[in-house]
Amino acid sequence: xxxxxxxxxxxxxxxxxxxxxxxxxxxxxxxxxxxxxxxxxxxxxxxxxxxxxxxxxxxxxxxxxxxxxxxxxxxxxxxxxxxxxxxxxxxxxxxxxxxxxxxxxxxxxxxxxxxxxxxxxxxxxxxxxxxxxxxxxxxxxxxxxxxxxxxxxxxxxxxxxxxxxxxxxxxxxxxxxxxxxxxxxxxxxxxxxxxxxxxxxxxxxxxxxxxxxxxxxxxxxxxxxxxxxxxxxxxxxxxxxxxxxxxxxxxxxxxxxxxxxxxxxxxxxxxxxxxxxxxxxxxxxxxxxxxxxxx
Amino acid sequence: xxxxxxxxxxxxxxxxxxxxxxxxxxxxxxxxxxxxxxxxxxxxxxxxxxxxxxxxxxxxxxxxxxxxxxxxxxxxxxxxxxxxxxxxxxxxxxxxxxxxxxxxxxxxxxxxxxxxxxxxxxxxxxxxxxxxxxxxxxxxxxxxxxxxxxxxxxxxxxxxxxxxxxxxxxxxxxxxxxxxxxxxxxxxxxxxxxxxxxxxxxxxxxxxxxxxxxxxxxxxxxxxxxxxxxxxxxxxxxxxxxxxxxxxxxxxxxxxxxxxxxxxxxxxxxxxxxxxx
Numbered sequence: 001x002x003x004x005x006x007x008x009x010x011x012x013x014x015x016x017x018x019x020x021x022x023x024x025x026x027x028x029x030x031x032x033x034x035x036x037x038x039x040x041x042x043x044x045x046x047x048x049x050x051x052x053x054x055x056x057x058x059x060x061x062x063x064x065x066x067x068x069x070x071x072x073x074x075x076x077x078x079x080x081x082x083x084x085x086x087x088x089x090x091x092x093x094x095x096x097x098x099x100x101x102x103x104x105x106x107x108x109x110x111x112x113x114x115x116x117x118x119x120x121x122x123x124x125x126x127x128x129x130x131x132x133x134x135x136x137x138x139x140x141x142x143x144x145x146x147x148x149x150x151x152x153x154x155x156x157x158x159x160x161x162x163x164x165x166x167x168x169x170x171x172x173x174x175x176x177x178x179x180x181x182x183x184x185x186x187x188x189x190x191x192x193x194x195x196x197x198x199x200x201x202x203x204x205x206x207x208x209x210x211x212x213x214x215x216x217x218x219x220x221x222x223x224x225x226x227x228x229x230x231x232x233x234x235x236x237x238x239x240x241x242x243x244x245x246x247x248x249x250x251x252x253x254x255x256x257x258x259x260x261x262x263x264x265x266x267x268x269x270x271x272x273x274x275x276x277x278x279x280x281x282x283x284x285x286x287x288x289x290x291x292x293x294x295x
Numbered sequence: 296x297x298x299x300x301x302x303x304x305x306x307x308x309x310x311x312x313x314x315x316x317x318x319x320x321x322x323x324x325x326x327x328x329x330x331x332x333x334x335x336x337x338x339x340x341x342x343x344x345x346x347x348x349x350x351x352x353x354x355x356x357x358x359x360x361x362x363x364x365x366x367x368x369x370x371x372x373x374x375x376x377x378x379x380x381x382x383x384x385x386x387x388x389x390x391x392x393x394x395x396x397x398x399x400x401x402x403x404x405x406x407x408x409x410x411x412x413x414x415x416x417x418x419x420x421x422x423x424x425x426x427x428x429x430x431x432x433x434x435x436x437x438x439x440x441x442x443x444x445x446x447x448x449x450x451x452x453x454x455x456x457x458x459x460x461x462x463x464x465x466x467x468x469x470x471x472x473x474x475x476x477x478x479x480x481x482x483x484x485x486x487x488x489x490x491x492x493x494x495x496x497x498x499x500x501x502x503x504x505x506x507x508x509x510x511x512x513x514x515x516x517x518x519x520x521x522x523x524x525x526x527x528x529x530x531x532x533x534x535x536x537x538x539x540x541x542x543x544x545x546x547x548x549x550x551x552x553x554x555x556x557x558x559x560x561x562x563x564x565x566x567x568x569x570x571x572x
Contacts, residue, residue, distance in 0.1 A: 024447075028419060035419060095312060100310070106316075109320060113320065123526075124323050124324075134341060270418040274418040
């Protein structure tokens with residue numbers, strides 16, 4: 001039993017915590033449990049569970065070719081976006097982490113894509129990726145002597161094309177986080193490295209990268225989770241096509257639930273998405289703790 | 296080359312690389328602005344180019360006429376302001392309890408807050424949608440905003456900031472007979488303006504740019520937000536890219552404006568969370 005004093009303290013704190021807790025309870029915890037529950041049923045179009053399926057929904061998913069394609073598409077999408085975005089953002093951050101006149105303008109431009117929504121980014125790139133010679137990307141390719149590519153309607157290029165757009169969109173956020181990390185690095189380590197005769201490249205690999213690893217680790221986790229959750233660009237640019245080549249998990253959940261009204265199997269996919277993100281976060285934190293250099 | 300010449304050469308190289316990178320990154324946005332100012336013949340001409348030969352502001356009017364963009368903007372603005380304000384209130388209250396109050400189960404409750412960050416919104420989407428539908432809240436502001444009125448990220452951000460305030464402040468206020476709520480309202484919050492600013496800018500941009508939830512929550516044109524509304528321009532007339540791009544410019548402006556005005560705060564806040572967190 002709690003003592004009277006601590007009970008009073010708890011009640012008092014609850015006054016401050018309850019608005020947030022109430023929202024979390026109704027819109028995060030309850031629906032998460034409900035998703036588990038629905039994933040064991042077939043529902044009617046109103047979303048009421050009617051036929052108990054147990055783990056059959058999951059068994060069917062795992063056996064299904066379409067779901068396997070979705071997992072592959074999501075994994076490839078992560079592979080195409082996360083390393084590229086981080087490397088480019090790191091290069092930009094190192095370039096912009098100098099004392100030069102007017103550097104603020106460059107920093108603002110490099111971080112500007114954080115303000116660009118997925119809907120506008122996708123619309124812009126739909127235009128840049130236009131299939132004929134009129135698309136800017138094809139125009140560049142033509143001037144380099146390559147022929148036109150039908151970016152969004154070819155199985156092999158749809159996912160890379162959306163990844164390209166996503167990398168561009170993610171640069172702003174990654175740049176902001178990484179340059180923040182760079183600015184917090186201690187100056188004196190570089191000073192002694194310079195005295196020891198380490199050149200810029202060596203300084204980058206042996207000082208900047210290790211010291212920056214907590215920040216890099218943070219962006220890897222956040223970017224991976226974001227990539228798994230990507231939806232808007234797929235809905236606008238390809239609708240999961242062609243031939244399901246870009247039918248990533250979240251798009252597949254959306255189709256199954258809100259187009260086909262099959263809320264049970266869709267919930268099973270949502271549970272799998274939840275588990276993947278959970279495991280990913282935990283694994284990355286484990287590895288991160290060992291490999292990451294903390295000051 | 297002497298040392299000074301070397302230094303200048305290096306600086307020129309730095310600027311050249313910076314300008315090149317900036318051009319590549321900003322290129323899609325410049326291109327969109329360019330296209331939005333072209334007449335339809337020029338926008339479709341080959342080879343494609345960025346700078347319009349003639350300024351044509353008519354596309355903006357056409358975009359506003361094709362889809363009720365003004366109305367969409369108003370919806371987005373309402374939704375973003377409601378969410379931003381609510382998050383600032385709920386997060387300040389919770390962060391205050393975690394930073395200044397002693398109570399049983401404090402750590403457990405803090406973990407409960409943080410655990411919400413591990414649950415992706417896509418995994419709770421279906422029940423939330425069904426809840427809203429059964430309440431008849433599709434096409435309403437409460438349907439669009441309620442699920443986002445609390446934020447673990449924001450609570451964490453503000454708590455970290457509150458913890459940097461000296462503890463004596465709290466004791467001194469208590470001796471002076473200042474109530475706990477008044478302490479929060481008249482001492483902590485004014486001092487926490489930078490952190491609140493970060494949260495505000497972040498919430499506003501995130502909400503303004505939301506896509507999936509508003510797509511599900513609205514099917515009435517009157518309640519669409521801009522992000523969903525922009526799609527309407529394409530389906531109206533597939534070839535009028537200059538009009539579509541004018542629409543994109545219109546919906547980009549507010550978030551870019553907030554970003555430019557609040558960039559310092561956003562950068563400070565986001566990086567302190569990532570670097571120290």
